[in-house]
Amino acid sequence: MSAEWPTKQEPDPNATSRSIRVAFVAAFIVLGFEVLAHRQLLYISATLEAATILSIAIMGIAGGGMLAYYGQKWPAQRVGALSSAALGFGVLANVVAFPFLGEYLIYAIVLLIIPFVAGGLLIAQSFVLxxxxxxYFLDLLGASLGVASAAVILPFVLEEGAQFLLAALALMMPVIFGDPKMDRVFGAIKLVSTTAAGGCVVFALLNLHFGFYNIAIDTHAAQLTELKVFNSLARATDPRVLFSASSLAGRTDVVSSRRSPEGALRVKVWENANTTDTLRNLGVEVYKWDCRMPPNEVMGPDVDTFIIGTSGEGVLKSARRLGGRVDGVEINPGVHRLISGPAAQLCANCYDDVNVTIGDGRTFLERTDRVYDQITMMNAHIGRGTSGGREADPEFIHTKAAINLYFDHLSDRGIIN
Structure with missing residues (x-):
């Protein structure tokens, strides 16, 4: 006879401790999945579409609570085991289906909502038992740590690794919290979950080393990123991901490709599948005449420049060519980490002699008394701040208050570019 997890009407001395642990881990997984799902959707869709994950999460958790109410007539142990399995395999299914979500986002809601429904059911059941x-305390603690862990782990394992590691943790739910006296059916669930969890961990570690799965290429292979306004990767020939970095500010990929099979090799920097820069292995002297900013013949010698959004190369070389001090801010640490590190040789070390601060332009200017001959937002326009961009500037660099701040930090010959 299989053992059952008693309901509230049948007190179990172990139910409280078990339910607390379940609530903590389920909340951790659900909120971690929400953060990662939002990051994924930003890569393959627009900002408003990606934000739908918030409503999907709330609707799913609420639905899970209602299922827990109507499921009280069934043995709680079985409901918990099935919900744990649904949570684990729901997260894994979303990882596998991610490259295809962009084109069929409205239908993908059914797939995206499964982990939230399962997690909501487990949490609601924990409140009952x-x-x-x-x-309540452990539920909120798990949720907050789930969000924080996603932010911490992204720079180290990227979206791909974070997805599979979270799936592994979710798949371990039936193993960790299942009753050892369960019948054969739930014993089989534990066995399958354990095997799948181990496979996810192995895949994540191997992929981190060999890089055989990268969302830039795999999403491109599904021909979804051509839906993005600033993306030509889906039309490129022989695209290869050279370097990748990630943070909550955005996903950055350095990709080489050709316009045609016989075309010259070009190297682009992509942020969430939007092209932002072309990397060129050319020295500063080539950038004497650049239509993006006035030359020394107009500005005079030794022009001090402040760049809002240093990005990947961008106008760094042109600013350095003017001969003065070059300060810059970059809100995405992944961009600076890639272009000043492993990709530096591809752009002739464009970050040399540039004083870079990770953060936003307005905060930087509010904390300094330095004045500049030129303040440029050139690199902040292409991926954001335009009708076709992916989102508004997070630091609000085009407001009246921002423009007044720039004027306060301009020299007598200063311009805003």
Whole structure:
């Protein structure tokens, strides 16, 4: 006879501790999945479409709560085991289907909502079986740590690794919290979950070393990124991802490709599948005449420049060619980490002699008394701040207050570019 997890009407001395643990881990997984899903959707869709993950999450968790209410007539142990399995395999299914979500986002809601429904059911069941105050505390603690862990882990394992590691943790739910006296059916669930979890961990570690799965190429292979306004990668020939970096500010890929099979090799920097820069292995002297900013013949010698959004090469060389001090801010640490590090040889070390601060332009200017001959937002326009861009500038660099701040930091010959 299989053992059952008693309901609230049948008190179990172990139910409270078990429900607290379930609530903590389920909340951790659900909120971590929400953050990663939002990052994924930003890569293959527009900002407003990606933001739908918030409503999907709320709707799914609410639906899970209602299922827990109507499921009280069934043995809680079985409901918990099935919900744990649904949570684990729901996260894994989204990882596998991610490259195809952009084109069929409206239908993907059904797939995206599964982990939230399962997690909501587990959390609601924990409130029924355990001490409400303790479950509530651990639920919120798990949720906050889930969000924080996603932010911490992204720079190290990228979206691909974070997806599979979170799936592995979710798949371990039936193993960690299942009753060892369960019948054969749920024993089989534990076995399959354990095997799948181990496979996810191995895949994540191997992919980190060999890089055989990269969302830039795999999403391109599904021909979805051509839907992005600033993306020509889907039309490129022989695209290869050279370097990748990630943070909550955005996903950055350095990709080489050709316009045609016989075309010259070009290297582009992509942020969330939007092209932002072309890397050129050319020295500063080539950039004497650049239509993006006035030359020394107009500005005079030794022009001090402040760049909002240093990005990948951008106007760095042109600013350095003017001979003065070059300061810059970059809100995405992944961009600076790639272009000043492994990709530096592809752009002739464009970040040399540039004083870079990770952050936003307005905060930087509010904390300094330095004045500049030129303040440029050139690199902040292409991926954001335009009708076709992916989102508004997070630091609000085009507002009246921002423009007044720039004027306060301009020299007598200064311009805003």
């Amino acid at each position: 355990g001490n409400t105050a303790r479950v």
